[in-house]
Amino acid sequence: MLNRVEYNFGVSIIGQNKSFNEKLIKFLKEKNLNVVGFDGFREMVCSLEEDLKNILLFIDYCSIKSMEKELLKIINRNRDRIKVIIMDSCYSEETALKVIEMGAYDYIIKDYMFFKVLPHVIYKFAKQTETELELTRAQEKLKESEERYRLAIDGVNDGIWDWNIKDNSVFFSPRWKAMIGFKENEMKNTFEEWESLIHNEDRIFVLDKLESYLNGRQSNYKVEYRIRTKSGKYKWMTSRGQAIWDEKGNPIRMAGSHTDITKQKETQEKLYKMAYYDMVTGLPNRRFLLENLEKYIENKPSSEEFAILFLDLDKFKDVNDTFGHDAGDLLLKDTGEILKSYLEEEDIIARWAGDEFVILKKAIQGIEEIEDFCQRIIGCFSNPWIIEEQDFYITTSIGIALCPRDGQNAKNLLKNADSAMYYAKVEGKNGYAFFDSGVNDKLLKKLKLESRLRSAVKNEEFMLMYQPQFDTKTKEIIGAEALIRWNHPQEGIINPDKFIPIAEESGVIVTIGEWVLRTAALQQKEWQSRGLPPLSVGVNLSAHQFQQKNLVFCIRNILEETGLPPHLLELEITEGTALRNISYTINILKQLMDMGVRIALDDFGTGYSSLNYLKQLPIHSLKIDRSFLEDIPTDSAQVSIAKTIIDLAHNLNLKVTAEGVENQSQFDFLKHQNCDLVQGYLLSKPISSEDFEKIIKKYGKVKPR
Known part of the structure; x- marks a missing residue:
């Protein structure tokens, strides 16, 4: 991504960790950036005072703690040409707020995600610098035009x-x-x-x-x-x-x-558009909306009601990650055109930021009008976008704030509409929600949980439990599924259904997912060093994690670092994840299979089950979701579904694992239907690595896969 950008700025680095600085300099130079490193704060100050070009300045926070006031002066004095990125060894909300208030451009943690996040930060700065340069050139042209105009008048x-x-x-x-x-x-x-x-x-x-x-x-x-x-x-x-x-x-x-x-x-018109319009979509931008919203609130009749709608595109990040930023920009432009077509002449639509849009609906007649409008907007997203000759479905989540009920100034109305939009996402996306102060309190709690999640990653508060998987015929243990738990210092063990959805939304799931992979692989190697046979271990890949472009590279690195044989790692993906982009899924799974990793399709039957896609996917096994086993053998429909899935899998030369086996009747049925593997509370609940080791040593009934 970065190599396609023509840079109009230089990069400087100040930090005491020379090895990290050298690694950072090497990374930036590979992206064709002009990089200068400094040994100390004083040297940096002298150099920057003499250098007049735009600078992206990376500063290690520990290097300037005692000189924050001087740094603040430098930033304020050179705000137009210097943007400061503060690097820190661990996340601190207090530090983050402090440096942003000081005028820092960004705050980045120096963990293993650093070099994955960095290209996006530089790309954003490059685009901003490019826009500012174009604005400067336009202003210079305007000044030249005015000078020529005065000469002509004088003549x-x-x-x-x-x-x-x-x-x-x-x-x-x-x-x-x-x-x-x-x-x-x-x-x-x-x-x-x-x-x-x-x-x-x-x-x-x-x-x-x-x-x-x-x-x-x-x-x-x-x-x-x-x-x-x-x-x-x-x-x-x-x-x-x-x-x-x-x-x-x-x-x-x-x-x-x-x-x-x-x-x-x-x-003048060009300058106005650059200042008040979005360069990607051509729509009014945040500045335009804020100024016009404030004027409208000030001048409208006191009895007139209006609505602020905050829209966010669901799955937009998947488009950027899969097809690139050009495709993402085209999607944003098309979305803007579609939304405009639904507005009255007096309404305003603006691109707020990223994949977010804001609509000002003036002089509304009641909530019913807004509900009807939102339903029409959501309905227009039901058709697929065609991106690189592939169908791709995008939905939208809408938050609504009404004036005067939910606020009487621009700041509060926008904040409350944003909160309502977040709630619409939490409730399942592809919908709308009106602002509710009670719901807003719940969202604040959720945001706090997200913050605590980030801290949990740094503080190593997560742990893995292992649920044994048994051969149905012999009841021998053939492997285990690794299941994450949050060992919270105050609240104790927290199950994944309480925090995984929030980790998905916030992106923390990528960091957590890599931790699970590495920890499970290390645990498997440790068991072998203690004399246990080489059993396979299953790890779930989240939808967000599966879309990461470096997924295959990450898994290969973990296997090499830990020394775990690839065939002892089984990766589980859900139907929903597999179907997001079938060609992308097939490509990734083939690469993983070529490495020797085993692939299981999890929760089979709960999504859009299709023989057409199933026969295309390079997988080794299916996992029957527990929802199809709850009332077996008394529910004839569940019996038929389970039998069909098992027969289908065997006809495709796939193994079958049944999850959630909790009673003997279920087990006997699955055994009779030749289901290959089972796991569930009937045989063993998820247990610690120590207890898993004790079970293996005590019973000795082990059959490596």
Whole structure:
């Protein structure tokens, strides 16, 4: 991604960890960045004061703790050309807030995710620098245009006009007529001729300005307007003039100039669009929305109600990760066009940030109107997008805040609409939710849990339990599934259903997932060193983790680091994860299978089960979801489904594992149907690594896969 960007900035580094600095410098130089390292804060200050170009400055927080005030001065003095990224060895919310308030551009943790996050940070800064450079160039062009304009006025004053008000005759200089495309004899020398060429939207304004001047209500006449040329196009003009009055105070003559300011207006329009419009979608941006929302709130009738809708695209990150940023930008642009088509003329839509949009619905008649609008918006996302000749489904989550019920100023309304949108996501996405203060408290608790999750990763509060998997015929242990638990210092053991969904939403799941893989592999090697046979271990891959482009590389590294033979690792993915992008899934699974890793399709039957995709997937086994076993053998429908899945898998040369086996009747049924493996509380609940080892040594019934 970075190698495609033309950089208009340099990179500097200050830190005491020389080995880390060398690694960082090497990484940045590989991305064609000009890098300078510093031994100390003083050396950096002197250098930056002399260097005038844009700088992305990486500073190790431990190197400047005692010099924060000086750093603040440096940032404020050079804010336009220096952006500071603070690096820290471990996350601290207090430090993060402090450095951001000081003006730091970003705050990054130096963990193993550092070099995965870094390209996105540099890419964002590169795009911002590029935009700022373009804005500077445009401002310089505008300044040059204004200087040329002043020189022209001082010289010839462009087109000249002289109006004899008594007989209504007008002299227009040949230069003026040529400016709008007419020859000398193609334009009548009358006031009405000039008036007829003024743009319809500007005519009343221009004539009022002229009348106010001639009647003495204004001391000068200067007006900007659009005028139609011979070709039918319009040019922007500035008209200036001075009048002569008779002894009775009646105007008798007026003369002045016409100046073509079309290019100046075009430059101003370009600058305005850069400041108030999003360059990807062409929609108004956050700044535009905030200014117009505040004006609307200030000027609207007190009885008028309106709504703020905060929209976020579900699964948008999957598009960026799978197809790249160009595809993501195209999707954002198409989304903006679709949303615009549903708005009334007075409504406003803006791209807020990333994949977030905000809609201002003015003068609403009630909640029912907003509900109907949201349902239509959600419905328009039901059709697939075609990205690189592949169908891809995107949905949206919408949060709604109503004025005056949920707030009476822009800040509170936007904050509350954002909170409602987050709740819509938590409730399953592809829906909408109105702001509710009670729900907002729950969201705050959820955000705190997310923060605690990040701390849990650093504090090594997670642990793995292992549920044995048994051969159905012999009841020999053939392996185990690794199941994560959160050993919270105050609340004790927390099951994954309480924190995994939040880890998925926040992205922490990637870090947790890598920890699970590495810990399970290390535990397997430790068991072997203690004399246990080489049993397979199953690890679940989350949907978010599976979409990571470095997944195969990460798994290969973990296997090499731990020395675990690939065939002893079984990776489990759900149907939903597999079907997100079938071609991507097949490609990744083939790479993993080529490494020797075993693949299991988890929760089979709960999603869009299809023979067509099942026969395409390179997998070794299916896992029957526990929901199909709960009422076996009394529920005939569940019996039929389980038998069908087992027969289907065997016909495709796949092994079958049944999860959630809790009673003897279920076990006897599965054994009779030749289900290969079972796991569940009937045979063993998830247990610690120590207890798993004791079971193996005590019973000795082990059959390596």
